[in-house]
Amino acid sequence: MNTLTELHLDALTEVFNVGAGRAAASLSEIVGDEVKLSVPSIEIKKSSEADTSVIELNSARFGAVSQQFSGPFEAEAILLFTEDHALEIVRDMMGSQMSIEELAEFEQEAMCELGNIILNACLSAMADMLKISLNSSLPSYKIATTDEIFQGICNSSDQPYVLVLHIDLTIEKRHSEGHLIFLLSSMSLHKLGIQIDRFLGSI
Amino acid sequence: MKSINLEAIISSINMGLIVVDSEENILLWNDWVVKHSEVTSSQALTAKISNVFQDAPSAAFLSALKSVLTYGLPVVLSNALHRSPLALYVPSDKHLEKTRMHLAITMTHLPDANRKSCCLIQISDSSTSIKREKMLRSHSEILKRDATTDSLTGIYNRRFFDEHYKMALGQATRQKLPLSVFMIDIDFFKEYNDYYGHPSGDKTLIKVASALKAQLSRSTDVVARYGGEEFILMLPNMSEEHAISFADKLRLAIWDIAIPHLKSRISQQVSVSIGVSTYDQRSEGAMLSLVDAADAALYKAKQNGRNQVFYAQLSEFKANKEKS
Numbered sequence: 464m465n466t467l468t469e470l471h472l473d474a475l476t477e478v479f480n481v482g483a484g485r486a487a488a489s490l491s492e493i494v495g496d497e498v499k500l501s502v503p504s505i506e507i508k509k510s511s512e513a514d515t516s517v518i519e520l521n522s523a524r525f526g527a528v529s530q531q532f533s534g535p536f537e538a539e540a541i542l543l544f545t546e547d548h549a550l551e552i553v554r555d556m557m558g559s560q561m562s563i564e565e566l567a568e569f570e571q572e573a574m575c576e577l578g579n580i581i582l583n584a585c586l587s588a589m590a591d592m593l594k595i596s597l598n599s600s601l602p603s604y605k606i607a608t609t610d611e612i613f614q615g616i617c618n619s620s621d622q623p624y625v626l627v628l629h630i631d632l633t634i635e636k637r638h639s640e641g642h643l644i645f646l647l648s649s650m651s652l653h654k655l656g657i658q659i660d661r662f663l664g665s666i
Numbered sequence: 667m668k669s670i671n672l673e674a675i676i677s678s679i680n681m682g683l684i685v686v687d688s689e690e691n692i693l694l695w696n697d698w699v700v701k702h703s704e705v706t707s708s709q710a711l712t713a714k715i716s717n718v719f720q721d722a723p724s725a726a727f728l729s730a731l732k733s734v735l736t737y738g739l740p741v742v743l744s745n746a747l748h749r750s751p752l753a754l755y756v757p758s759d760k761h762l763e764k765t766r767m768h769l770a771i772t773m774t775h776l777p778d779a780n781r782k783s784c785c786l787i788q789i790s791d792s793s794t795s796i797k798r799e800k801m802l803r804s805h806s807e808i809l810k811r812d813a814t815t816d817s818l819t820g821i822y823n824r825r826f827f828d829e830h831y832k833m834a835l836g837q838a839t840r841q842k843l844p845l846s847v848f849m850i851d852i853d854f855f856k857e858y859n860d861y862y863g864h865p866s867g868d869k870t871l872i873k874v875a876s877a878l879k880a881q882l883s884r885s886t887d888v889v890a891r892y893g894g895e896e897f898i899l900m901l902p903n904m905s906e907e908h909a910i911s912f913a914d915k916l917r918l919a920i921w922d923i924a925i926p927h928l929k930s931r932i933s934q935q936v937s938v939s940i941g942v943s944t945y946d947q948r949s950e951g952a953m954l955s956l957v958d959a960a961d962a963a964l965y966k967a968k969q970n971g972r973n974q975v976f977y978a979q980l981s982e983f984k985a986n987k988e989k990s
Contacts, residue, residue: 493726493747530740568795572744572770579742587737599739601772 467507467652471659475589476505479628482588486581493580497635500581504629507652527607528578532586534597536654540586541612541646542578575604581630593658612646624652682754682789688735688782690714699789702754702767719753727751730773734785738775745770745792756793768792816891818868819875827890827898831957834886834902835945844946846909847956848899848916849964850878853937853972855895857929870925870936871895877919881912898957906944906977913940913975921973937973939964949980959983 467475483500490498526544531537579602590597626647676683677697685694695710703710703719710718716728726748730741743751750766758764770792776784814826831847838845852858852874859867871891878889878897892898904912917940925936941964945956963978970976 489726489729492729568799569744569746572742573746576742576744576747579740583733583737583739583741587733587739590737596738598775601740601774602742 467656467659470663471656472505472507474592474659474663475626476502478589478592479505479585481592482585483581483630485588486584489580489584490577494634499631499633499635501631502628503631506627508625508627524606524608525612526574526604527612528575528582528602528604530579530582530586530602531600532597533599534590535593535595535658536652538647538655540582542582543612543646544574544578571604575602578602578604585628593662595658626652681791682787684715684787684789685776685784686715686731686735686787687778687784690716690731690735692718693784699754701757703752704755721753723753724748724751727771731785731787734773734775735783738783740772740774743769743771743773745796752789754789768796816875819872819891821875821879821897822888822890824890824892824898827888827892827900830888831900834888834900835956838902838945842947843903844905844944845956846901846904846906846912846942846944847960848901848909848913849892849941849957849960850897850899850916850938851940851964851968852895852920853932853939853968854927854930857931858927858936861929873923873925874920874936874938877923878916881916881919898960904944905946909942909944910975910977913942913977916940917973917975932972939967939972940975941965941967941978942975943978943980943983945980955983956980 479502483502487498487500490500527541528544529539529541531539582602583599586597586599589595628647676694679696680698682699682702683694683696684692684699686692691714692710695705695707697707699705699710700707705713705718705720715731716722727743730743733739734741745768748769748771750769751771752769754767754769755764756767768791770790772788774786774788776786778784814822814829816823834845837843852870855867855870858870862870875889875891875897878899882889882899882901884901886902888900890898899916901909901912917938920936920938923936926934927936928934930937941960941962943956943959943963959978959980962983963976966978967974967976
């Protein structure tokens with residue numbers, strides 16, 4: 464059973480677009496170039512049904528930045544950087560020519576920061592709008608295949624749903640584009656629904 | 667933890683620890699920070715983080731700090747994207763100019779007894795890992811170069827050729843441009859080695875390789891050692907007519923070094939036989955056999971008496987091959 468309605472999803476899309484806007488502002492400051500982020504779609508899937516079709520991308524490997532959020536609801540947020548697109552952006556910023564396996568400590572750190580900026584921006588926008596406060600672990604970075612990522616999600620019986628956000632990232636002058644996927648698996652999607660209801664009721 | 671003196675740990679830890687409150691007043695400034703900022707803790711503890719340093723912190727640092735204090739979410743500042751956001755210096759001799767330290771920073775929210783928001787700033791020195799990284803990168807570049815170079819002659823090896831040949835073919839088909847391949851073999855090289863010895867043979871290989879290399883002018887041209895005394899050249903965007911005259915230029919370039927070869931059955935000096943073939947629009951579908959065609963042409967050049975060039979039409983070569 465899907466605990467979030469269309470209305471909930473609309474509210475969340477709005478929240479995440481605000482977050483993406485904030486993240487874009489921070490990234491622009493760091494990159495010194497206009498970065499645009501937008502969230503064209505958001506969907507809820509049962510964890511058991513979450514598979515490669517969810518992310519509609521045929522990249523074999525991803526760089527994944529994850530943070531554990533806690534507060535009125537618990538959530539694990541994972542941001543996936545596809546190998547061919549988003550990596551280009553980091554390489555662009557760093558001026559290096561490496562493949563995802565070779566990504567050295569520095570680039571990994573940079574990926575972690577990039578993910579941290581986007582995840583924090585999205586979750587803080589959510590905290591602002593829902594008037595809640597969230598805590599989070601430090602971001603961690605790993606390289607994983609799609610299967611590994613979804614296996615992790617499917618196996619967590621305490622997190623029956625997964626929220627999938629598609630984020631488009633563009634750096635104006637360099638014409639680089641990226642596609643990021645934000646997976647928010649939450650055992651307390653119901654609690655999130657309550658928070659959104661509270662917010663919707665207050666406006 | 668009872669018997670451990672936390673203050674002693676904070677002052678002796680080998681990383682920077684700073685705590686600021688929600689108004690950005692400094693509450694903790696450990697010895698590591700004192701040492702690298704040249705700001706004493708009594709100075710720091712009465713100052714705000716934005717103006718305590720000799721130079722102001724970077725804008726990105728200050729906005730990250732603000733975000734930690736506002737939302738309580740942790741932030742990392744990587745060295746790769748920020749280099750040196752705080753005015754901290756590498757320890758050096760007094761008379762030398764100070765250099766800014768490369769940093770990696772983690773900022774986390776600290777719950778405070780007075781329910782005020784605080785931020786713990788952890789600072790680590792990235793210089794050692796940068797050095798290590800640079801070393802590993804230069805090693806890996808050397809290894810990459812070694813893996814594609816022929817150690818005797820210094821030109822590319824067969825592995826490099828095979829990889830780049832596929833790419834060059836792809837490019838030729840996409841851009842609808844010709845691609846010429848030359849197979850070159852030193853005439854009676856076995857006899858040369860038997861008579862003059864292997865050290866002389868090696869010297870001759872080196873001379874031939876560098877003479878061939880000297881004939882190339884474009885960065886896309888490739889010459890590689892293909893086998894023992896066999897060389898292969900690949901020249902993108904070179905048509906059949908040019909390829910034939912260029913092959914003869916190559917043949918003469920080797921002839922003109924005039925390396926004595928008393929055991930050659932056709933002359934008194936080192937000569938080469940060359941097989942050439944060209945891929946172009948007309949030879950569609952036959953591209954995979956381009957190297958085979960050049961090899962067959964080389965065989966013909968040898969059969970015809972050596973020290974000469976033979977051109978094999980790619981389409982004919984393919985037709986003959988299918989017949990047999």
